[in-house]
Amino acid sequence: MKSPFPGMDPYLEPHWLDVHGFLVISARNSLNEQLPEDLIATSEERVAIESDSGMEHTFGPDVRVFELPADAVNVVENTAGIVDAPYRLIAQVEPMIERYLRIIEAGTERLITVIEVVSPTNKTGDGLRAFRRKRSELLATGVNFVEIDLARSGDWKALLRPHGVARRMIAPYRVTFRVPADPEAVYLHPIRLQDRLPSIAVPLRKDDPRVRLDLQTLIDQAYTSGRYHRRLVYSKPCEPPLEPEDAAWADEVLRAAGKR
Numbered sequence: 001m002k003s004p005f006p007g008m009d010p011y012l013e014p015h016w017l018d019v020h021g022f023l024v025i026s027a028r029n030s031l032n033e034q035l036p037e038d039l040i041a042t043s044e045e046r047v048a049i050e051s052d053s054g055m056e057h058t059f060g061p062d063v064r065v066f067e068l069p070a071d072a073v074n075v076v077e078n079t080a081g082i083v084d085a086p087y088r089l090i091a092q093v094e095p096m097i098e099r100y101l102r103i104i105e106a107g108t109e110r111l112i113t114v115i116e117v118v119s120p121t122n123k124t125g126d127g128l129r130a131f132r133r134k135r136s137e138l139l140a141t142g143v144n145f146v147e148i149d150l151a152r153s154g155d156w157k158a159l160l161r162p163h164g165v166a167r168r169m170i171a172p173y174r175v176t177f178r179v180p181a182d183p184e185a186v187y188l189h190p191i192r193l194q195d196r197l198p199s200i201a202v203p204l205r206k207d208d209p210r211v212r213l214d215l216q217t218l219i220d221q222a223y224t225s226g227r228y229h230r231r232l233v234y235s236k237p238c239e240p241p242l243e244p245e246d247a248a249w250a251d252e253v254l255r256a257a258g259k260r
Contacts, residue, residue: 001229004257011232022222024099113144123154144203145178234259
């Protein structure tokens with residue numbers, strides 16, 4: 001079953017960890033069906049950097065509950081003195097793993113293009129600074145850089161700096177391209193909520209044939225494979241909240257689809 005939205009479904013965003021992982025692996029598979037024989041798309045991992053804003057997307061905690069022995073209660077000490085409590089809770093915090101795509105040249109292992117499906121952690125605090133720094137390093141070594149931003153949380157304008165945008169270029173979602181051949185420029189493809197997601201041309205080497213990544217097909221597959229038609233509750237407000245104009249349009253779409 002398909003999403004009631006023609007493009008990006010904003011109700012998927014609270015499930016971003018699952019959607020993100022699916023998009024990266026599916027994009028890798030799609031690219032490897034199209035790339036020249038001497039290029040390979042690979043999925044790589046990194047540990048997400050915790051945001052200093054306290055965003056919930058950084059870690060997935062597993063809280064364990066332990067009951068202290070009867071003779072241990074009231075005798076646990078800390079720097080403040082005696083802790084008088086019958087239970088001790090420990091958060092087993094695991095760092096969140098983020099995936100991204102690299103297109104490399106077979107034999108030489110030369111890095112040609114990096115494709116990032118941007119997460120909220122890449123747009124806030126330490127995660128934002130680390131992302132921008134790594135992007136600058138890659139561009140300086142001649143690597144193409146593509147950002148697919150389908151999550152509204154975080155500061156996308158900070159990710160775009162030092163470039164600014166006119167009002168007509170502002171949209172909830174976007175794809176940006178940076179190529180070493182034009183180092184001062186960012187190529188921006190804004191995506192409205194009402195729009196079908198684009199099929200983007202992936203920058204490679206100068207004489208390579210054009211390779212495209214159909215983002216709408218990828219997000220539709222993520223929706224179907226994740227059985228989100230059973231999980232998403234469209235009767236509730238979207239989280240994060242939509243802009244008023246988009247919220248009104250979304251309400252019309254959902255009512256027409258019998259979801260409200």
